[in-house]
Amino acid sequence: MDLVKHTGGCHCGAVRFEVLSSPDLHVFQCNCSICTKKQNHHFIVPKNHFSLLQGSDDLITYTFNTHVAKHTFCKTCGVQSFYTPRSNPDGYGVAPHCLDPGTVRSVTVETFCGEKWEESMQAHKSIRDMSKPEADAQLKNTQ
Template sequence: MSTSRPRQRYEGSCHCGAVKFAITTNFPELTTCDCSICVRKNAVMVKVHETDFELIAGEGTLSEYKFHTMTARHFFCSNCGIYPFHRKRVTPGFVGINVFCLDGVDLSNVPVRATVGKGMD
């Protein structure tokens, strides 16, 4: 499913601003996930290829959390606790971005697809 939105650069951050990043996307879709961590963090994500992701600041401020297969890498700001992104398990060359950390983006017309995470092996 694609959108007529042009690909462009968007910037985002955690709540305290220590972690800053940028992505390039046209927001083809947003996703939710029903795995144990995604349900608890209640994030809505956009998937971008790692070449369309740039960590601008805060690498040393990030805390990493892994569970189950220890493949997906979930990152949190160690100052404010916000989850800005994660390295994906099923598509390892991609980053899942918490869209609520992006600055000034209207995503009201972007479709949201629910993904199944808790049934994954």
């Protein structure tokens, strides 16, 4: 699997990160209440493929409902570059629109029905595995 190092961050530059992922991103578009309000599109990576380079003191976290998802955002500009998704608390959901240009080859968008979260999670065959370290090889096999 060809992984590339993507870099990115928030609007004001206080928060910067790097993430190892395929150059071909599998992005989820969710319609749950919070994702709809903030137009949260994200791809999922294992925790060990994500590094916060700067800005830990500039992050604020918002939780609601089950409090499993950790919606982190920059306290200066308000941008959520990444977060810990409820579907994958052992990984990160990264906003592709917060990546620096030059490392993304393609983007495939999959709609996820967050309005019926439990049913959608049960029906989805691979989302939970996307935050596992071996997920990159599995994702390559499904594309």
